[in-house]
Amino acid sequence: MVDTDEREGAPATKATPVLRGPLLRYRALAYATGVALLLLTAAFILKYGFDSVGMMSWAGVTHGVFYMVYLVFAVDLALKARWSIKGTILVLLAGTIPFLSFVAERAVTHRVRAGRKL
Numbered sequence: 840m841v842d843t844d845e846r847e848g849a850p851a852t853k854a855t856p857v858l859r860g861p862l863l864r865y866r867a868l869a870y871a872t873g874v875a876l877l878l879l880t881a882a883f884i885l886k887y888g889f890d891s892v893g894m895m896s897w898a899g900v901t902h903g904v905f906y907m908v909y910l911v912f913a914v915d916l917a918l919k920a921r922w923s924i925k926g927t928i929l930v931l932l933a934g935t936i937p938f939l940s941f942v943a944e945r946a947v948t949h950r951v952r953a954g955r956k957l
Contacts, residue, residue: 855954857919858916858919858920858951861912861915861916861919861920862916862947862948862951862952864912864915864916865909865912865913865915865916865944865947866944866948868905868908868909868912868913869909869913869933869934869940869941869943869944869947870940870941870944871905871909872902872905872906872909872934872940873934873937873938873939873940873941873944875898875901875902875905875906876902876906876934876935876936876937876940877937877938878894878898878901878902879898879899879901879902880937881894881898882894882895882898882899883895906934906935909934909940910931910934913927913930913931913934914927914931916947916951917930917957920951920956920957921956922956922957923956923957926956926957927957929943929957930943930947930957
C-alpha cells in the first residue's frame with residue numbers, strides 16, 4: 840500500500856530527518872507572519888480609512904516580532920536545504936507582502952519534501 844497525501848492524492852514524500860524540524864519551524868512562522876501581516880494591513884486600513892488607531896498599537900509590533908523570527912527560521916532552513924541566494928531572498932521577502940507568505944510556504948514545503956532546491 841502506497842502512503843498518499845490525503846489532501847492531494849499524490850504519493851506522500853517526507854523531508855529528510857535533518858530538514859523535518861527546520862521545515863516545521865519555518866511553516867509555523869510563515870503562517871504566523873502572514874496572519875500578523877494581514878492584521879497589520881487591516882490596522883492600516885482602519886487608521887487611514889476610518890481614523891481608528893486602536894489596532895496600530897499592537898499589530899505592527901506583533902508582525903515585526905514574527906517577521907524577525909521568520910527570517911531566522913527561513914535562513915536556517917535555507918542553509919540546511921542548500922537553497923540558492925536568489926531563492927532565499929525571495930522567501931525572506933515573502934513575509935512583507937500580504938498573502939505571499941502563505942504561497943511561499945506551500946511552494947517551499949513541496950520543494951523541500953520533494954528534495955528539490957529553491
